[in-house]
């Protein structure tokens with residue numbers, strides 16, 4: 001178990017470090033499953049979401065820990081691991097050229113299969129100045145960052161395989177208003193047939209951060225205009241990847 005989320009673990013690796021850790025705020029989880037690398041069973045209530053939009057008091061889009069959101073992120077990663085990204089290979093090659101570490105599409109697929117997922121708002125992981133770049137002030141926890149920044153839906157560890165997600169949003173079957181705190185409407189992360197392409201595009205966005213580019217240089221390489229970035233913040237990156245790769 002690695003509640004801090006900063007160790008690599010064998011693929012497929014998700015949810016095992018969230019289920020049963022009993023970390024603060026993980027209400028609704030902690031059922032003790034997930035001692036191996038298997039995909040956990042879908043919990044009861046999985047297909048009965050309600051509401052939408054950000055709520056400080058719980059539910060979809062809140063700080064609440066929703067196990068189904070972690071499961072959905074893991075399933076999206078497995079799909080990204082198998083995704084054929086040839087449609088956007090030229091675009092990804094440009095990102096690779098601009099990144100500190102170069103990569104191929106096969107690297108992206110492999111990296112996706114190695115991701116491990118953690119609930120952001122309940123995470124005790126501390127920023128040490130290198131694990132999250134400039135995103136989180138040194139000594140602040142990931143949980144504090146998610147709670148003080150209600151629109152954040154995912155955060156990528158810069159120097160490892162962890163991705164922290166707002167699990168309540170990742171469990172949503174409906175659009176979430178307020179993504180990134182700007183009134184942006186985020187498409188649903190799951191559908192009756194599983195994770196949406198938007199969920200996969202969001203993970204592709206997070207995986208790209210692992211090769212060295214933060215949002216603004218990444219947006220620039222992807223050809224996103226300053227106006228689009230100003231209006232849609234980092235979701236503009238995800239939407240561009242969704243448009244070009246799927």
Ligand SMILES: [Zn+2]
Pocket residue numbers: 205209214215234237
């Ligand atoms: Zn980003």
